[in-house]
Amino acid sequence: MTLKLSGIIVVLATGGVGFILWVALSLLRNLARSVLGHGEQSPAPQILHSIQCCHKECGADNPRAARFCRRCGTSLAGDTAGRWQRVA
Numbered sequence: 001m002t003l004k005l006s007g008i009i010v011v012l013a014t015g016g017v018g019f020i021l022w023v024a025l026s027l028l029r030n031l032a033r034s035v036l037g038h039g040e041q042s043p044a045p046q047i048l049h050s051i052q053c054c055h056k057e058c059g060a061d062n063p064r065a066a067r068f069c070r071r072c073g074t075s076l077a078g079d080t081a082g083r084w085q086r087v088a
């Protein structure tokens with residue numbers, strides 16, 4: 001009985017130590033990220049590869065792979081070639 005109880009305590013203690021280590025590590029990681037990566041947070045890279053909605057009153061940025069505007073639902077794939085020619 002006592003042996004079983006001490007076994008349970010050991011298991012709980014091990015789990016607690018592991019948990020504390022995990023929390024400490026994640027805190028350190030967050031700290032390191034906030035110190036090292038200060039001002040280096042890349043601003044949404046998908047904006048660079050986006051298609052602007054051709055709808056006059058929308059103009060929302062959509063992922064290049066998108067077929068329809070995520071804001072107004074206008075088809076984006078329709079005149080892609082024409083827009084590419086205009087760009088180039």
Ligand SMILES: [Zn+2]
Binds near residue numbers: 055059060072073
């Ligand atoms: Zn739109």
